[in-house]
Structures are given as structure tokens and as C-alpha cells.
Amino acid sequence: xxxxxxxxxxxxxxxxxxxxxxxxxxxxxxxxxxxxxxxxxxxxxxxxxxxxxxxxxxxxxxxxxxxxxxxxxxxxxxxxxxxxxxxxxxxxxxxxxxxxxxxxxxxxxxxxxxxxxxxxxxxxxxxxxxxxxxxxxxxxxxxxxxxxxxxxxxxxxxxxxxxxxxxxxxxxxxxxxxxxxxxxxxxxxxxxxxxxxxxxxxxxxxxxxxxxxxxxxxxxxxxxxxxxxxxxxxxxxxxxxxxxxxxxxxxxxxxxxxxxxxxxxxxxxxxxxxxxxxxxxxxxxxxxxxxxxxxxxxxxxxxxxxxxxxxxxxxxxxxxxxxxxxxxxxxxxxxxxxxxxxxxxxxxxxxxxxxxxxxxxxxxxxxxxxxxxxxxxxxxxxxxxxxxxxxxxxxxxxxxxxxxxxxxx
DNA sequence: CGTTTTTGACCTGCGC
DNA sequence: GCGCAGGTCAAAAACG
Numbered sequence: 001x002x003x004x005x006x007x008x009x010x011x012x013x014x015x016x017x018x019x020x021x022x023x024x025x026x027x028x029x030x031x032x033x034x035x036x037x038x039x040x041x042x043x044x045x046x047x048x049x050x051x052x053x054x055x056x057x058x059x060x061x062x063x064x065x066x067x068x069x070x071x072x073x074x075x076x077x078x079x080x081x082x083x084x085x086x087x088x089x090x091x092x093x094x095x096x097x098x099x100x101x102x103x104x105x106x107x108x109x110x111x112x113x114x115x116x117x118x119x120x121x122x123x124x125x126x127x128x129x130x131x132x133x134x135x136x137x138x139x140x141x142x143x144x145x146x147x148x149x150x151x152x153x154x155x156x157x158x159x160x161x162x163x164x165x166x167x168x169x170x171x172x173x174x175x176x177x178x179x180x181x182x183x184x185x186x187x188x189x190x191x192x193x194x195x196x197x198x199x200x201x202x203x204x205x206x207x208x209x210x211x212x213x214x215x216x217x218x219x220x221x222x223x224x225x226x227x228x229x230x231x232x233x234x235x236x237x238x239x240x241x242x243x244x245x246x247x248x249x250x251x252x253x254x255x256x257x258x259x260x261x262x263x264x265x266x267x268x269x270x271x272x273x274x275x276x277x278x279x280x281x282x283x284x285x286x287x288x289x290x291x292x293x294x295x296x297x298x299x300x301x302x303x304x305x306x307x308x309x310x311x312x313x314x315x316x317x318x319x320x321x322x323x324x325x326x327x328x329x330x331x332x333x334x335x336x337x338x339x340x341x342x343x344x345x346x347x348x349x350x351x352x353x354x355x356x357x358x359x360x361x362x363x364x365x366x367x368x369x370x371x372x373x374x375x376x377x378x379x380x381x382x383x384x385x386x387x388x389x390x391x392x393x394x395x396x397x398x399x400x401x402x403x404x405x406x407x408x409x
Numbered sequence: 410c411g412t413t414t415t416t417g418a419c420c421t422g423c424g425c
Numbered sequence: 426g427c428g429c430a431g432g433t434c435a436a437a438a439a440c441g
Contacts, residue, residue: 169412169413169414170413170414170415171414171433171434171435172415172416172432172433172434173414173415173416174416174430174431174432174433176430176431177429177430177431183431183432185432185433197432199432
């Protein structure tokens with residue numbers, strides 16, 4: 001945990017003079033600034049009075065004080081983590097119950113109705129959770145269908161290999177038909193028997209593009225780094241699942257089109273991972289031009305396209321609003337060429353917190369693709385996928401997100 | 410020595 | 426029933 005400060009770390013900080021601290025030490029010293037100020041004060045006193053004899057005792061005492069402070073900080077962080085986990089579980093239950101309810105009733109005609117229904121759902125959820133143990137019930141109901149549906153993400157190599165914040169363990173590799181590049185199969189190794197699986201494969205047509213597919217929902221708390229991806233994939237998955245029961249789309253695949261955020265969200269079967277289960281594909285391969293998100297209608301109304309530019313900085317109420325977004329997806333019927341403006345335009349226009357939270361969740365994607373676009377402009381990658389794999393994969397290994405050795409030798 | 414990856418074998422679903 | 430392809434298993438190998 002970030003809040004934990006080891007005795008060794010404290011001693012290292014103490015040994016170095018303040019002007020010689022490296023960045024990591026500076027970070028530690030900021031976290032313990034109170035203790036360090038007190039420490040330096042104590043050292044000054046001891047220098048004046050009993051320079052050699054009492055200094056070790058003073059240092060030991062100060063270390064104890066700092067240790068106590070670190071313990072307190074640890075306790076606070078644990079309490080916060082517990083609170084966040086509980087909140088997350090509650091919201092997840094809320095979403096799942098709402099999905100079930102939505103499948104039995106037509107979607108609300110506008111966002112105000114959606115909000116009203118959302119509040120009503122919340123009351124229903126709390127009652128059910130208290131009385132019936134809603135989590136177990138919904139998990140069981142959700143799991144079988146969730147396990148089959150899939151969210152597929154097309155992205156440039158570096159982005160995919162940088163990781164998604166989760167830890168994965170490889171359990172298989174297979175060379176699929178029509179693609180010389182092998183497909184790797186991963187299981188989530190963060191939780192106990194987490195059902196989430198992930199597949200990674202290079203695109204046959206463009207070896208700089210990776211296609212990553214996610215299947216299932218995590219049954220454990222996620223680290224902060226994994227939340228943006230998890231939010232988007234679970235929301236897309238929810239939409240797909242809620243729609244797949246009522247209006248299956250062509251090729252059994254739902255397509256989202258967006259020219260600013262996910263650049264273009266294209267059909268998955270021709271270039272992606274083959275699958276017999278419903279798949280939703282997010283295409284991150286075409287970067288946005290600036291830091292604004294432009295949601296545009298993809299087809300007939302292109303000439304009347306509206307954009308909603310705003311800065312890429314979120315605010316509070318993130319989790320709540322993300323859940324709103326996820327639910328807004330679930331209340332829509334997926335259709336071919338559905339665009340994100342259709343999904344989130346109205347809620348964003350009316351609710352600033354919703355807008356901010358959505359931007360927070362998606363900004364990491366656009367920022368990354370921008371960086372990669374700049375990078376790719378400078379250095380076009382070579383033609384041989386296999387020869388590039390070790391270095392790229394080592395990058396991901398260094399992040400600790402996909403652990404240890406390269407995929408392809 | 411424990412953990413993770415590799416890889417051939419096996420299982421399953423689908424089309425013919 | 427057969428063949429094919431995708432997905433998973435599990436023993437062996439590799440790694441730290």
C-alpha cells in the first residue's frame with residue numbers, strides 16, 4: 001500500500017541531506033514532511049548540545065514518532081479503501097439490478113425520466129440488498145451471460161502492452177486461422193478465481209495494432225490504474241448484454257462509432273479475434289486531434305454534426321457518475337452504427353458532473369493514443385511482428401502489469 | 410525452489 | 426460421424 005513507509009525508507013531519507021534527495025526520496029520526504037522537519041530540528045539541537053552521545057537516542061525517538069504517523073496513515077488509508085470497496089460493490093449491485101429491471105421494461109424516453117427511474121431503482125436496490133442478499137443473487141444471474149459476451153479493444157502496440165492496471169497470467173497461446181500472429185490467452189490473477197479472461201493478438205492487416213479482448217467481470221476490487229479500462233469495458237459490456245437479449249445486431253457484433261474519443265469503433269470480426277459470442281469493439285487506433293472529445297454522428301447527419309469540446313479533467317462524484325454512464329448504456333438498445341453522442345450526449349448536456357466523470361474515465365485513452373500518435377510519427381515501426389515483440393513486451397513487463405517473460409520469442 | 414510461461418494434447422461447438 | 430477451429434488443460438521448461 002502506498003501509505004506504508006518502511007523503517008528502511010525512513011532511514012534512507014534521514015541519511016541524505018535535503019538538497020541531495022532524488023525524486024523518490026523527495027516524494028517520501030513530502031509524505032513525511034512533518035516528521036522530517038521535527039527531525040531536522042532535533043538534529044540541530046543535538047548538534048549544539050551533545051553532538052555524539054545523545055543523537056542516537058533522539059533519532060530512535062523520532063523514528064518511533066514517524067512510525068506511529070505512518071501507522072495512523074495506514075489505518076486511514078485502509079478505512080478509505082474499505083469505504084471505496086463497499087461503495088463500489090453497492091454501485092455494482094445497483095447496476096446489475098437496474099439491468100435486470102430494464103430488460104423487463106422499455107427504456108425511459110429521456111434523461112429526466114432516466115434519472116427518476118435511477119433514483120427509484122436505488123431505493124429498490126437498497127431494500128433488496130438488505131432483505132435478500134442482492135449481490136449473490138445478481139452475481140449468479142449475471143455471470144453466465146457476462147462470461148460469454150466480450151469487449152474487444154483495438155489499439156496501437158505500445159498502448160496495449162502498457163497494460164490495463166490488472167495482473168494477468170498466461171494460460172495458453174494459439175495460432176488462429178487467417179492470422180500468422182499467435183493469440184495469447186490470459187486469466188486475471190488479482191482475485192481468487194476471478195472469471196475475467198483476456199486475449200491478445202496482433203492485427204493481421206496492421207502489425208502495429210493489437211486487439212485485446214476482455215471477457216467477464218472482475219469479482220474483486222480493482223487498483224486505480226485498472227478502473228478507467230474496467231469502467232469502459234463493463235459499461236460497453238452492459239450495453240451489449242442488455243441489447244443482445246432484445247435486438248441482436250448484424251454479425252452478432254455491436255459497433256460504436258465516434259470520431260473523437262475512440263476515433264472509430266469498427267466492426268471486429270474481419271480483423272479482430274474470431275468468436276462465436278457477442279462482441280463489442282472499441283477502436284483506439286485513430287488518435288484525436290486535440291484534448292477535446294468530439295462526439296459526431298457517423299452517417300447521414302455528418303453535415304449537422306455537433307461537438308462537445310471540454311477539458312480533460314474530471315471532478316468529484318466520479319464513481320457515481322460513471323455508474324450513471326454505465327446505466328445509460330444499459331438503457332439503450334444497441335443498433336448498428338450507434339454513436340457515443342447518441343449514448344451520452346443528452347446526459348452530458350444536462351449534467352456537468354456526469355460529463356466530468358465520463359471525461360475522466362476516457363481521458364487516459366485519448367491521451368495515450370495521442371502520445372502514441374506522436375511517437376509513431378517519429379519512428380515508424382519495422383515490418384516484422386515477431387522481432388519487435390520482445391522489446392515491446394519487456395516494456396509491459398517492466399510495468400509489472402503483465403508479468404515476467406515475453407509472449408513471443 | 411516457487412512461480413510463470415510454453416506448448417502439445419485434449420475438449421467442445423459448429424458446419425457439412 | 427467427421428473434420429476443423431477455437432479454447433483450455435497440464436506437464437515440462439524456464440526464470441528469478
